[in-house]
Amino acid sequence: MSTDQEYRYIGKGISRLDGLEKVTGSAQFVHDMAFPGMLYGKTVKSPHACARIVSIDISEAEKMPGVCAVLVGRELPYKVGIYMIDKDILAKGVARYQGEPVVAVAARSELAAEEACAKVKIVWEELPAVLDPREGLALAAPLVHPELASYSYMKGVFQPQPGTNISHHQKIRKGDAEKAIDQAEIVWKTQFYNPPVQHVAMETHTCIAHALPGSQARIWTSAQSPFTVRNLFSACFGIPHQNIRVHVPYVGGGFGGKAGIHLEPLAYLLSHKAGGRPVKLTMTREEEFGTIPSRQGLYSQFTTGATRDGKIVSLIATYIWDAGAYADYGVNVGRAASYSGAGPYEVPNCRIDSLVVYTNKVFGTAYRGFGHLEVLWGIERNMDIGARQLGLDPVEFRRRNVLRPGAKTITGETISEHTGRVDLCLEKVAEEIGWSGIQTEEERAQARDSGKLRGKGVALLHKAPAMPVFTSSAALLKFNENGSVDLLTSITDYGQGTYTALAQCAAEELKMPIERIHVPWESDTALTPFDWQTVASRGAFMGCKAVMAAARDALQQIKETAAQILRAPVGELVCRDEAVFVAHRPEERLSYREVVMGYSYANGNSIGGPVIGRGHYIAQGLTHLDLETGQGLPALDWTYGAHGVEIEVDLETGEITVLNLATALDVGQVLNAQSLRGQIIGGVVQGLGSALLEEFRFSPQGRLLNAGFVDYKIPTSKDLPRKMSQHMILTEQLDGPYGARGAAEHPMISIPGAIGNALCDALGIDFFELPLNAERVWLGIQRQRSVLQNTLPRAIMLPQAIKLPQTVHLDRGGG
Amino acid sequence: MLHEIPLYTISVEVNERTYTEKVPAQMTLLQFLRERLCLTGAKEGCGVGECGACTVLLNGKAVDACLVLAVEADQASVRTVEGEARDGELTLLQRAFIEHGAVQCGFCTSGMLLSAQSLLEKNPHPDQEEIVEAISGNLCRCTGYVQILEAIEAVALGREEGG
Amino acid sequence: MIRPFKYSKPRFLREALEALEKENTRALAGGSDLLVEMREGKSQPEHIVDVKAIPELSCFSIGKDGITIGGQLSLNELADSKELGQTCPILGDAVRTVATPQVRNRATLVGNLCTASPAADMAPPLFVLNAAVVVASKAGEQRIPIQRFFQGPKKNCLTPGQLVLRVEIPPCSSGRGVFMKKSRVQGHDLATINVAGWANPQDGSLRICIGACGPTPVLLTGSDELYQRAVSRDELLDGLAMLAQDQIAPIDDLRASAAYRRHLVTVFLGRMVRILFPEEGGTSRAS
Numbered sequence A: 001m002s003t004d005q006e007y008r009y010i011g012k013g014i015s016r017l018d019g020l021e022k023v024t025g026s027a028q029f030v031h032d033m034a035f036p037g038m039l040y041g042k043t044v045k046s047p048h049a050c051a052r053i054v055s056i057d058i059s060e061a062e063k064m065p066g067v068c069a070v071l072v073g074r075e076l077p078y079k080v081g082i083y084m085i086d087k088d089i090l091a092k093g094v095a096r097y098q099g100e101p102v103v104a105v106a107a108r109s110e111l112a113a114e115e116a117c118a119k120v121k122i123v124w125e126e127l128p129a130v131l132d133p134r135e136g137l138a139l140a141a142p143l144v145h146p147e148l149a150s151y152s153y154m155k156g157v158f159q160p161q162p163g164t165n166i167s168h169h170q171k172i173r174k175g176d177a178e179k180a181i182d183q184a185e186i187v188w189k190t191q192f193y194n195p196p197v198q199h200v201a202m203e204t205h206t207c208i209a210h211a212l213p214g215s216q217a218r219i220w221t222s223a224q225s226p227f228t229v230r231n232l233f234s235a236c237f238g239i240p241h242q243n244i245r246v247h248v249p250y251v252g253g254g255f256g257g258k259a260g261i262h263l264e265p266l267a268y269l270l271s272h273k274a275g276g277r278p279v280k281l282t283m284t285r286e287e288e289f290g291t292i293p294s295r296q297g298l299y300s301q302f303t304t305g306a307t308r309d310g311k312i313v314s315l316i317a318t319y320i321w322d323a324g325a326y327a328d329y330g331v332n333v334g335r336a337a338s339y340s341g342a343g344p345y346e347v348p349n350c351r352i353d354s355l356v357v358y359t360n361k362v363f364g365t366a367y368r369g370f371g372h373l374e375v376l377w378g379i380e381r382n383m384d385i386g387a388r389q390l391g392l393d394p395v396e397f398r399r400r401n402v403l404r405p406g407a408k409t410i411t412g413e414t415i416s417e418h419t420g421r422v423d424l425c426l427e428k429v430a431e432e433i434g435w436s437g438i439q440t441e442e443e444r445a446q447a448r449d450s451g452k453l454r455g456k457g458v459a460l461l462h463k464a465p466a467m468p469v470f471t472s473s474a475a476l477l478k479f480n481e482n483g484s485v486d487l488l489t490s491i492t493d494y495g496q497g498t499y500t501a502l503a504q505c506a507a508e509e510l511k512m513p514i515e516r517i518h519v520p521w522e523s524d525t526a527l528t529p530f531d532w533q534t535v536a537s538r539g540a541f542m543g544c545k546a547v548m549a550a551a552r553d554a555l556q557q558i559k560e561t562a563a564q565i566l567r568a569p570v571g572e573l574v575c576r577d578e579a580v581f582v583a584h585r586p587e588e589r590l591s592y593r594e595v596v597m598g599y600s601y602a603n604g605n606s607i608g609g610p611v612i613g614r615g616h617y618i619a620q621g622l623t624h625l626d627l628e629t630g631q632g633l634p635a636l637d638w639t640y641g642a643h644g645v646e647i648e649v650d651l652e653t654g655e656i657t658v659l660n661l662a663t664a665l666d667v668g669q670v671l672n673a674q675s676l677r678g679q680i681i682g683g684v685v686q687g688l689g690s691a692l693l694e695e696f697r698f699s700p701q702g703r704l705l706n707a708g709f710v711d712y713k714i715p716t717s718k719d720l721p722r723k724m725s726q727h728m729i730l731t732e733q734l735d736g737p738y739g740a741r742g743a744a745e746h747p748m749i750s751i752p753g754a755i756g757n758a759l760c761d762a763l764g765i766d767f768f769e770l771p772l773n774a775e776r777v778w779l780g781i782q783r784q785r786s787v788l789q790n791t792l793p794r795a796i797m798l799p800q801a802i803k804l805p806q807t808v809h810l811d812r813g814g815g
Numbered sequence B: 001m002l003h004e005i006p007l008y009t010i011s012v013e014v015n016e017r018t019y020t021e022k023v024p025a026q027m028t029l030l031q032f033l034r035e036r037l038c039l040t041g042a043k044e045g046c047g048v049g050e051c052g053a054c055t056v057l058l059n060g061k062a063v064d065a066c067l068v069l070a071v072e073a074d075q076a077s078v079r080t081v082e083g084e085a086r087d088g089e090l091t092l093l094q095r096a097f098i099e100h101g102a103v104q105c106g107f108c109t110s111g112m113l114l115s116a117q118s119l120l121e122k123n124p125h126p127d128q129e130e131i132v133e134a135i136s137g138n139l140c141r142c143t144g145y146v147q148i149l150e151a152i153e154a155v156a157l158g159r160e161e162g163g
Numbered sequence C: 001m002i003r004p005f006k007y008s009k010p011r012f013l014r015e016a017l018e019a020l021e022k023e024n025t026r027a028l029a030g031g032s033d034l035l036v037e038m039r040e041g042k043s044q045p046e047h048i049v050d051v052k053a054i055p056e057l058s059c060f061s062i063g064k065d066g067i068t069i070g071g072q073l074s075l076n077e078l079a080d081s082k083e084l085g086q087t088c089p090i091l092g093d094a095v096r097t098v099a100t101p102q103v104r105n106r107a108t109l110v111g112n113l114c115t116a117s118p119a120a121d122m123a124p125p126l127f128v129l130n131a132a133v134v135v136a137s138k139a140g141e142q143r144i145p146i147q148r149f150f151q152g153p154k155k156n157c158l159t160p161g162q163l164v165l166r167v168e169i170p171p172c173s174s175g176r177g178v179f180m181k182k183s184r185v186q187g188h189d190l191a192t193i194n195v196a197g198w199a200n201p202q203d204g205s206l207r208i209c210i211g212a213c214g215p216t217p218v219l220l221t222g223s224d225e226l227y228q229r230a231v232s233r234d235e236l237l238d239g240l241a242m243l244a245q246d247q248i249a250p251i252d253d254l255r256a257s258a259a260y261r262r263h264l265v266t267v268f269l270g271r272m273v274r275i276l277f278p279e280e281g282g283t284s285r286a287s
């Protein structure tokens, strides 16, 4: 383990670099930007889940005052998509979800654009919709994308199944799962459901696009990944990369929802059609819910086998993702969640089938945790249910199965001492909540008289970044005349504190005060160096690695110049306190300022030159997963963790109060104590939203009913646990910067599982569906009452609502 | 529908400067501040009073600027986040927000600051419950609120130094 | 986006009443309902009459003959009034559950009633306090009992040209009230259900009103007799629960199912009765 003492900046609670601009209101978000002559875009959206566009009449809209451009889908011979190129910029022929943009208008004011939209006449013919992915798997189901076979997609990674609604089928095969189940001493089955939810970044999606002469485009966008926007934009329109310039200033939250490309192509086309005036396209909060992608829903099903003494021998899991109308990141969520799809446990035999299924709903994308919150809801509840079947304490059951050094993951990776210690996380949270085992029925009966029952639960988590094997970052350290440094990166800091961590890293490596490191708050694909994407908790990890390399490069340049001046070999020079000197004669020193712009001798001869440190990092050693078995090395770093909670349940109303919530993460090393704590608390509270409150509600016709804060509630300052604590385990990641691992997504994963387990401890009732809102808990209590009254044996209740189809055609077609 | 959009002359004091402007009736105070005066510190997170990102002080009271018409602010005084720091000197609250890690993406920050500021001006030493209540109309998706509450508490307890 | 409209802010009641006679004209108080409706395109008035400069709507008095709250009084002005808090705590209790601090700085009590949402949080306390709404038109003033004011979901009894001046609450020194609200989160939310109860041991009256369980708030009929007859708290409670289940008509919506609402009503009636009559068995009117 590394000790903090070695570092001047790493591990300290350095306050954010951007704090000043943000507390004074001067930080500019795209939301705040406007250009001379700028127009405003608005869209007409499909009112139906699935419908054929019979006709569109825009003649009146075009005549409205202030209108400069009206666009319809049939004019646009383009398709976009990140892994699967399946989406029209405006619906063409059919609209595949309610909320899908069909017509777009650019006008001189938002009001004019909206009034023009109101004049568009569309004749629809409603078509049968796929609203449940399980039904979408049936042979007779309507096809959301009958043209699936014709789409291009990332080959060798994804496996769409033409003729079905499956956009990707991820398989994991380790050992012989079926045989091991047949031979297992104890077998249990469970199934679970997560509804689709939204990211709810406070800044909705917004962008300004400017179509310039000569096929040039400039884009300012509230996005996480400027280079991904540029790359997909280029692919969509066939405009060469160098002609496209993407700017990302301050971003008001992303959480994965701004990872890819969204409004930019449409804004660009409007600008183009309006004669090259810049066009701003901003989602209202309602559109943010109903038009912009969300987190997809999941039906999960587990068959688990174990020995009588509590060793898991086999796990068969099926994940059916409610991906919505387009693939976007959803296919990769279905892939990435599968290779974590057995939880942080050693499972000798495993079979996972993860099916990403198109439905006629708002589509899914990346969301903090990238599928892991969803699968771990089931996995961690399944562990507690299994422990009960085995007569074991759930903590003890986990202890016997967690991944330890020497164990093999389900994709065949061998865990080492440096991979991280989930067992320590488990022990820590168990201690923090005073875990003393599941309550007995007698204990519950006693508590029941008071009307409020308490329960405790734990849940483990793990996640590695989900990213292509070639993922890379770059950084430039550009010295200024006074010896200060501009740090250039295209990682986006939309609140995580990455830039502050990078500045800490640069200051540490360059041996200079952090006050002299400046990170300009705008990424610009023309000026800042390439970075793949800011997603997957990889920003600080890979960004710091690139900064460290850039610092080495800069110091080498400084030393090379200094070596000539000091007439000493480069190898004898050291840098400290913004100066370079000969190791054994510190008094012979040159300040950085004297060297970084070049050095002039007394006679005027000059040497050296502006120092620009250049560094990059590319993910090491990752492999593609075998398409048939899922075997391979998908993970840059695994971050393990655990939550322990104590809750109180109001038996009469079903309301849950979280009394205590302890989180332990094996982060390897703390880069910035203050932002890490902020990431954990923020993630935990977001996880509580998923656990207790948040879900999309659809009408039977597939219309989203709660597209707004009135009926989609997220936690407020009044909805916090009474107590929260955060605990760091520091098992050095050998190739991590200072031994650190990513930790931004992890805090929200497994919050639902921990709460669900505590709820079961309190009530003796299993819940299988999220969110655990008061009414659902109350219903569970009601059901149990009737079960008790009929004196049925208390078995695991499989809720009626979530039956999987009898025949899931897993291996149909393709593959 | 109206054929001619009538305009109304309003005179509003914003951060101690008086502006006299002609505005249409449907323009909200939020639009007026952001689009007319280019004071973009107040944000629109929902436009319907649910999120508090647009919070400003209207005659000293925290309000959602998205639910106030600009014409209603005639003869009123308005404070926005841009007017809080004086001569480059941050308020105690602004400083506490930075020091306590109360800011992540920053989109909710100006609204949070003004809600907290109005509490502290009315009640310089609020208890925890009052602090929680004061920012309960300001949604923040990033921080989980704890560090924001800690920053406000530090000022309330006089732990944040003046000067 | 809010569509264009004409705005006026009359300083004389007469002017306002005249303006309100015109078609498609709406009064504007705090705007927290009206501006949201307009933004969402649910209403598109051509004229807006801002009532915040009309002197007749600014009254606020608390005295022996009752409480008067004018149409300009914001919810937070009520919450901040110590006198009101002492005289009639149930009102402050209800106010503090409405919306957010920012909204309460603008939203008015009268506006809350005028919107006539079945879930309006200020309605149940005013129902049990036997409040009346004073309405002006060119023909003069009219005092309308609050129960009659609520006509249906989002429907009050006003006709064009009418304006609410104030709410009047009869003296409430002899009695005790409770307000309770259940919503989905601890933070701001509309009521899943809300209930208010008022017991006056002196005249033997017990008034109970339940919101968000029917087209309008439901003032239970028959609660007085129950109160007078019941020999124990439990008996009273059982009786009230039965009355309530008979008289409410909740629906399934996004906030809750009808069944859950029915259940909550029983739960909250129980909690309320236990507060109103803290002693076991004692519904005694002498206490």
Ligand SMILES: Cc1cc2nc3c(=O)[nH]c(=O)nc-3n(C[C@H](O)[C@H](O)[C@H](O)COP(=O)(O)OP(=O)(O)OC[C@H]3O[C@@H](n4cnc5c(N)ncnc54)[C@H](O)[C@@H]3O)c2cc1C
Pocket: B048, B049, B050, C026, C027, C028, C029, C030, C031, C032, C033, C034, C035, C036, C051, C071, C097, C098, C099, C100, C103, C106, C107, C108, C109, C110, C111, C112, C113, C114, C115, C119, C120, C121, C122, C158, C162, C163, C164, C165, C188, C189, C190, C191
């Ligand atoms: C974020 C948010 C949260 C909310 N939460 C709650 C809640 O928890 N509980 C709750 O009950 N409500 C809630 N509301 C609704 C709203 O705040 C209240 O109904 C409020 O009291 C309305 O008052 P107002 O002054 O803003 O009314 P306005 O919007 O000005 O007016 C409301 C209606 O009354 C009419 N009107 C106003 N004054 C008069 C008058 N003097 N004479 C005749 N007609 C008149 C208007 O024309 C309009 O139709 C919430 C609103 C928002 C935006």
Ligand code: FES
Pocket: B043, B044, B045, B046, B047, B048, B049, B050, B051, B052, B053, B054, B055, B064, B065, B066, B067
């Ligand atoms: S924008 Fe005003 S409250 Fe959300």
Ligand code: FES
Pocket: A202, A252, A253, A495, B102, B103, B104, B105, B106, B107, B108, B109, B139, B140, B141, B142, B143
């Ligand atoms: S800091 Fe991002 S919403 Fe509060």
